Amino acid sequence: MVTLLFARHQLRLQLRSPGILALFVVGPLFIIFVFGQAFTAIFAAGNQGFSAMQYFGVTLLTMAVFQGSFLASWAVFKEKRSNAEARLGVAPIGRVSATLGAFLGSWLSIAAIGCVVMALGSVFLSIDYGDRPWLSALLVCVEALLASSLGVSLAVVFGQERAANGVLNAIVPLLVFIGGGYTIIPDSGLLHELSRFSPIRWINLAMLDLALPDTGEYVAAALSFSLAASAALMSIACLRSWRKR
């Protein structure tokens, strides 16, 4: 019950910040458009089999969803910023429930943002998410789960907003980069090897595969990788919250 209370609280607070929500929706669409236009000629010359708009329509969508981890971190630190932490500490509620509530609320908002970006990209930028867009939406929702658990766990473990955001600022672009967010990953070499460790890489592969040949080859791997990582991160967050109580 407390978990749901905090999830609703988190969603409501985010809805009261329309500027941030707009940034999370409009920003990725704008970047997809810019990258799609800027790299059209290079992609055409490289004979990739898909357009720059199509590629970045997927990879920058997953980047935007992964950046939702900042929203999740914010969900934990907002209590500190509004000085409500003492009130929550005095109340007869469990810290783990509050942490799970922040996670759940963030997940719902990040997933919703991802799905809206996907829908708008499809309509306005003609990005193809395949014949089974619900499967792409499922991948977005599972990636949102990963982003939310990453943001919440770092916030709980570090306890300091600057430290947690500093780590996020390092991790998110790195995983997006080695996951092929900004450039096509070559079939061999260091970047190819490194990309195996990025959950973003698996989600990108799965979504690109759904959009083009639609074999669904990477979907299971992407879902498993993301769900396992998310479960591990939330276990750490819950354990840490439980110890702090």
Place this chain on the structure above:
Amino acid sequence: MIEIRNVSKSFGPTMAVDNVSLTIRDGELFGLLGPNGAGKSTLINMITGLLAQDGGSVSFMDGAAGKAGALDAKAVKRMIGLVPQDLAFYQNYSAIENVKFFASLYGLRGKALTEAAEAALAFAGLSDAGKKPAKAFSGGMKRRLNIACGIAHDPRVVILDEPTVGIDPQSRNHILRSVEELRRRGRTIIYTTHYMEEAENLCTEIAIMDKGKIIAQGSQERLKLLIKDSSGVTFTLKRPDPVDLGAFERIRGVTKAKLDELRLSVTSEVGATNLNELTAEVNRQGLIVTDISTDSPSLETVFLSLTGRSLRD
């Protein structure tokens, strides 16, 4: 009843709270005074369970009939209402959303939650501003909302940490009346403040903290006696008549009598209770008196006397 026994807390080499023992009885309005850095907030945090003490114990005893012994942590949390020194609510929420959210943490739902939130806002004088966003409130309204958020679940123990800092006299007056009302309703209140006149007007029992220790505790009268080594009565005379000062000095307990133009000052030992004899002597000498005043130390005098007048960092 709250029993604090030999509680200590240190942060590195700094002893924030040093072997403090206090008893706060049910229904008491307990004032906790002290200069900045005295350890008040650390002690409050240990009472509320926000901070674990290094040593000693804090127990909440159930005063209800037929029950005895210390309450468990969850029961204690249910009975505490905290009004922190900093404004602790969400600026993007309306007043009623804030109060409802914090009250819902105590299990209130549905109609009971709405009624409790509305009652708390009415108590804080914010009924008409319930739907306004908190960020649009004035400083005084925010302070009152801070209180409403802390009492909506009807706690038996209310802890107010400097609730009147930096607000207009109207809001301050409202808050002070609200605190008195809480006491009339039988709530136990722990009140920390820097404003001595607030403590003087409100508190039934006072503890003065300094450098992590309780340096004085008791009723106001008892505290005032701590620094009082004499009591004085001043008679303001209508005319500069001759006065037999020796006759006054022969009265039981009188240590000194002096005349300064129209002001006749008589100093006595503490507890001499010789006012009747003094007025009788005034009448015997045919002195016409226009005013009588007794000097009694204020709580501020006591505070400064016990904690010193030098500036604190």
